[in-house]
Amino acid sequence: MSSTGITRATLVKDLRLEWRSKDAINSMLFFALLVVVIFSFSFDPTAEESRRIAGGLVWVAFLFAAVVALNQTWARELRNQVLDAYRVSPAPANSLFLAKALGNFIFVAVLECLMTPLFIIFYNLRAIGPAYQLLIVAVLGTWALVVNGTFFAAMSLRTRSREIMLPLLLFPISIPALLAMVEATRSILTGEFSAKFWIVLLVAYDVVFTMASLFLFELVLHAE
Amino acid sequence: MKIIFPILCILTAALLSYGLYQALVVAPTEQTMGDVQRIFYYHVPSAWTAGVLFFVNFIASIAYLWRRNTKADALALAAAEVGVVFCTIVLVTGPIWARPVWGIWWTWDLRLTLTLVCWLIFVSYLFLRRFSSSGQTPVIAAVLAIFGTLDIPLVYFSIWFFRTQHPQPVMGNGGSIDPRMLHAFFINLIAFTCFGALVCWSRYRLEVLRRQVEETQALESLLEVRSSR
């Protein structure tokens, strides 16, 4: 089986599993909703201010939802000793990583699609700048979080306090990406600056860390 | 080796004392900032030393992944730990300097923020080391070190651009520098680099010793089990 075939098969399997065990999805969706509500309570700005800070709020909310989602997906692998099966199989480690990352990406994207309309409603958001760029930022930003998140989740598997280890490792390294996402969103919503630099930075970040993850995942997989 | 180490310690201590004397007594008082500016003689050399140590960690991590040499791994750990100590000093002296001069404790300027992010990345590295219980911790830690170091240029550019969009108080040294100030600065730079190297070397020796003891203890318990049967 070719490596893209393996990637696709693993991805389909993960999505199917996720779909069948609805409890994970449901709890995640409810968690996402709660995050939005609590943020909206805590930060209740005027319409003017909201455009400035919404970028930060939205991405921090996505970040927390993503971390919870990422912890879930690897935990399932661990439970059924699937990881050992992967290690023994001749499938290249890259395919597994890509499949996991894509699966997580879809999962987090679904969460974001739920949370975004709620944020728009609660904050009466309206983009003054080019709104289509928001989609680009969302895709690039989510991938930035997910690619590193999947990698670090795999690294944290055999550590004590696994659940806290993931955000501990992920947050510092994600700082440039987070800054880019937040500033890009703010630029687009307020229309004050161009988001081009931030989008370029996100592309650079995604390229660097996707390549690093693909290159080094083999080591991590066999290291457990 | 046993004789060199105490000699180096004494030399470094002498250098550090000379540096302190230079910084506090010999160097002239700065015009605009006053005596507080002397913090500079400790703040910047500490930052430099931390940077050197983090770089050593990066090289040692790559060396470990390349050759699986356990000594390289011990060096990586030592360099990271001592680097974090020096980085902490930068983060502590920075705000102490900023408060009387600019009236604010913190600003998201390039150097301070970059230092903070480096500190965060390497502290998370140390946490991974402590919490990872598998025998392959060195591999995973080395990979994290590589990720962290790859991140640093990206952090630099992101903060740099952030600053051009949101102007912050300027933290540079305007005007010309008195040669006596430069002299004091370089003495302290060399002194702290030597000091950092010595502490890192000590930590490295400690780590190597600790691993030997652990191995011996493991062997001991194995032999005990065997002989008790």
Add this chain to the structure above:
Amino acid sequence: MSYLYAAYIATWAIHVGYLTYLYRRYKKLRTEIEELERK
């Protein structure tokens, strides 16, 4: 200036603290080595 002294004292306090920590670990290792040598 008190800020100046605070900075210098803080620097050395952190260094001394870390070196003390290293020394204590070394002492502990030494006792463990002696135990092993006795066996």
